[in-house]
Amino acid sequence: MRAESTITRRQSRQIMVGNVPVGGDAPIAVQSMTNTNTLDVDATVEQIRRLEAVGADIIRVSVPSIEAAEAFGQIRKAASVPLVSDIHFDYRIALRVAELGVDCLRINPGNIGKDRVKQVVSACKDRGIPIRIGVNAGSLGKDLLRKYKEPSAAAMVESARRNIEMLLDEGFENFKVSMKSSDVFMAIEAYRTIAREIDQPLHLGITEAGGLRSGTVKSAAGLGLLLMEGIGDTIRISLAADPVEEIKVGFDLLKSLHLRSKGINLVACPSCSRQNFDVIKTVNELERRVEDITTPLDVAVIGCIVNGPGEAKEADIGLTGATPNNLIYREGRPDRKVTKDNIVDELERMIRARVAEKAALSAKETALSAEETALSANESSDPVAEGSP
Numbered sequence: 244m245r246a247e248s249t250i251t252r253r254q255s256r257q258i259m260v261g262n263v264p265v266g267g268d269a270p271i272a273v274q275s276m277t278n279t280n281t282l283d284v285d286a287t288v289e290q291i292r293r294l295e296a297v298g299a300d301i302i303r304v305s306v307p308s309i310e311a312a313e314a315f316g317q318i319r320k321a322a323s324v325p326l327v328s329d330i331h332f333d334y335r336i337a338l339r340v341a342e343l344g345v346d347c348l349r350i351n352p353g354n355i356g357k358d359r360v361k362q363v364v365s366a367c368k369d370r371g372i373p374i375r376i377g378v379n380a381g382s383l384g385k386d387l388l389r390k391y392k393e394p395s396a397a398a399m400v401e402s403a404r405r406n407i408e409m410l411l412d413e414g415f416e417n418f419k420v421s422m423k424s425s426d427v428f429m430a431i432e433a434y435r436t437i438a439r440e441i442d443q444p445l446h447l448g449i450t451e452a453g454g455l456r457s458g459t460v461k462s463a464a465g466l467g468l469l470l471m472e473g474i475g476d477t478i479r480i481s482l483a484a485d486p487v488e489e490i491k492v493g494f495d496l497l498k499s500l501h502l503r504s505k506g507i508n509l510v511a512c513p514s515c516s517r518q519n520f521d522v523i524k525t526v527n528e529l530e531r532r533v534e535d536i537t538t539p540l541d542v543a544v545i546g547c548i549v550n551g552p553g554e555a556k557e558a559d560i561g562l563t564g565a566t567p568n569n570l571i572y573r574e575g576r577p578d579r580k581v582t583k584d585n586i587v588d589e590l591e592r593m594i595r596a597r598v599a600e601k602a603a604l605s606a607k608e609t610a611l612s613a614e615e616t617a618l619s620a621n622e623s624s625d626p627v628a629e630g631s632p
């Protein structure tokens with residue numbers, strides 16, 4: 244197995260978004276946002292289910308009207324994952340979704356108004372609902388744009404400070420902050436600055452990052468750098484693509500930094516004329532087949548002996564191309580030979596067998612520790628045992 248992350252995370256306080264802890268020593272939560280019409284309850288619930296299936300920790304739903312708030316209430320009942328409502332301008336929507344069981348409100352206090360913020364904060368306090376202050380370079384206040392001439396990290400930080408102050412003035416500290424910009428440099432500077440000033444959790448994102456490929460690259464560049472500096476408690480990869488891809492990319496990013504382990508961590512060579520089997524076809528087919536697995540496992544698929552044995556030995560299961568037969572390693576040791584015709588079937592079989600083994604092992608450990616707890620509870624309640632020398 245590969246090494247744990249050596250990243251030291253910024254110490255943030257922990258908040259709860261529904262049953263998901265964000266900040267502190269909690270795993271970095273991966274989020275996405277629905278892009279259906281919230282009034283279409285069935286379509287939104289269906290999308291939420293697809294996001295839940297790929298492991299979304301938290302899902303945001305836009306709630307642009309009071310009608311949408313009522314629809315949100317039905318959506319909330321149907322979903323198991325914590326839901327964040329995205330609300331702008333109209334505080335009544337925030338109050339309504341708070342009544343209907345929202346797990347977090349994404350608002351900008353500045354565009355709601357001081358008196359109304361009081362009411363929203365009081366509703367959140369009553370119900371233990373956290374708030375996300377969502378600063379966005381594309382929607383800064385007019386006065387900030389006049390002062391700074393154009394969107395900048397300094398303008399974003401000033402906007403964040405104002406919004407934070409409005410919540411702190413109400414004695415409300417149960418919030419997280421995002422500082423999103425479509426410009427990687429601006430976002431990084433804004434996040435770094437605010438990270439030094441507050442201890443609330445930070446929600447990372449590069450907004451309007453682009454399509455599946457360009458947005459993934461841009462998000463990885465910006466978020467990767469911040470995450471390596473220990474900044475970030477929850478992330479969203481914003482893609483003009485199926486939101487399911489946002490979750491997959493989010494986990495892949497965290498996996499690449501060893502910040503979270505979920506499912507198969509696939510190591511594959513790009514292939515070249517030395518390959519002994521079709522690496523690209525094998526990797527694509529294998530990835531598709533093992534998408535449902537959530538147990539962390541390192542799997543290497545390498546086309547030839549140049550890098551094959553080295554990578555295969557480091558993985559839980561590794562395949563190295565060779566002639567006349569390819570060789571599969573299991574936990575660092577050569578295990579069996581495979582012809583190129585049954586590579587994917589054999590790898591999938593071995594992966595699933597290893598996953599089952601790990602599950603059985605962890606069930607055994609859980610049972611053992613429950614037994615130990617029961618035993619020590621019995622011993623401490625036994626007066627003879629307690630009094631004996």
Ligand code: SF4
Nearest residue numbers: 512514515518546547
């Ligand atoms: S491991 Fe072998 S097949 Fe893969 S890229 Fe390197 S030389 Fe080519």
